[in-house]
Amino acid sequence: MYKPKDSSLSPRFCGVRTFMRLEQVKTTENVDFVVMGVPFDTAASNRTGQRSAPQHIRNFSVLLKPYNPDVDINIFDHCSGVDYGDVDVIPGNIHRTYDKMVSEIYPILEKGIIPIIMGGDHSISLGNLRAFYKAYGPIALVHFDSHGDTWDNYYGEKYMHGTPFRRAVEEGLIDVEHSIQVGMRGSLYSPADLQDARDLGFEVITMKEIRQIGMNEVLERIHRRVEDKKVFVSYDIDFVDPAFAPGTGTPEVGGPTSFEALEYVRGLKGLDTVGFDLVEVLPSYDPGEITAALASSIIFEMITQVAVKKEAEISAVLERNLPR
Template sequence: MIQKYVPVDSQTSPRFCGVKTFMRLPHVKTEDNIDFAVIGVPFDTGGTFAVGTRFGPEAVRSMSSLLRPYNPGLQIDIFQYCSGVDYGDLSVNPGYIEDSYEMIANQLEPLLNKNVVPILIGGDHSVSLPHLRAMAKRYGKVSLIQFDSHGDTWDSYFGKKYTHGTMFRRAVEEQLVDPFSSVQIGMRGSLYSAEDLKDAEDLGYKVITTDQLRALTPNQLGEEIRKRVGKNPVFVSFDVDFLDPAYAPGTGTPEIGGFTTYEAQQFVRQLKGLNLVGFDIVEVLPDRDPTRVTSLAAANIGFEFISLVAWNKREKNSRNC
């Protein structure tokens, strides 16, 4: 009989019991018999302002104990279709960004070789670069769908090429992503110059600012994304500063004028049916999250990502019947 990994049943074991894994999943470091793995990436050396996101995975896991297995928005019982684990945290070398990038990418390789979909919890946003390096090694260039208030395509910070504000320029330069099939969603806030958004577009990214997104329904956004990415393998990156600081105060570079958690749920659900190969959720800073609402929001976005994996598997199974 094939082993299937599912969460502890919170109707028989209280949620405050046990080791804090994501969604109360078993902590098993395996690549076998699983569809997805939740993985912490506790690294924040790429931060340029407030730091402490290395403690993000721990905080998100703690709040994820509130999650249940059925997603009414997508009408999917996750574990009817999926097996998944909390894989634990990847090893990093604090203070040494290029060493840590290599370590992160190498540790993801065994999972990707087994077609496991990683749900990665940062950490600052700079960790998306080694995530994408691992994805590109397995799948070739991927399409990036980025929910964020910042484009993160600056050339350098303080004369350095690797920070949480530069990785999506590096990803194009390293040919990890196909920017012409990628979308940056939610850009807003003050800029260093009028060229900042244009720089991302010049790289090939489609940029949908907050003002532009406000004019779209979730369904219309979904259509824009589907037209853009087609059947390409897709990596989704969700920076919690996509949300308004009222909903996500616990982050290092908040921007006012953002989105509610409800709106974020609706947007993310529009990704169903895409060729989704990986996800990350980044920039949760627990020290600035006194009521833990940011960690709760991030946990629920992770739940939506897992629900998309289950939704896609159900649709694939139905087509094969």
């Protein structure tokens, strides 16, 4: 069983930085989840530096503790996890980077382990989805973002951080009838920028609609859309209002608070989530590590969901084995 160092016995400033002070071990034995980084930012269209995000998030995450009071669960009573390190990306070559991602992530999925992946810009999600398709076939997508990332191209380039989900649909990686995008807002070039995602088959809930119907209804719509399908969750930090997450490349005002950002992850309880990425954290625009604090907490909530799922699976097995 792998679990974090106890910071009541070992000061947080001691040792090599890993996520939540987990052991840095590249193993698929005796683990339920792995945290890993994909420090690639060559496909960003505005500010760059997302390659430094995995370590930036790790640096702050040493403050995290194993018990989640909002869910009332001690994570490591129910599951085991490690910091798997980073994929050795190829700066400037997105296609070779995608190949490396698939070769690193697929063996993890083969063992039924849940990878929790820190970007990097949002282009990495296409590499993630290729690995998941290889393991599971087309998969449902829950996408939290202020942008749909379904453009056809940037500057004539097909593989950028604003195009991964169009490419994923074209490649047949996503079960689009069970996929949903949440949080879209901000200025656009034309109505087609938002309509494109719907034309591809996604359900889309804009931020304005979220404020009209409320978070509970949004979460119900997510669950209705996904049903019992295996799901990959992609979380762009710019989903959150820049007042709470300033460290990102393309911020959009009018988004959720940090509390709401965490509640959306908690609200995924009951979905068959098999993977997660958090992308677009930009350390150079993150005063006081505000964004790192939120990003590490979002990942903590996702790890919590792994523990909740594991606890439910064990309880179901025990119940089936009870004498009738």
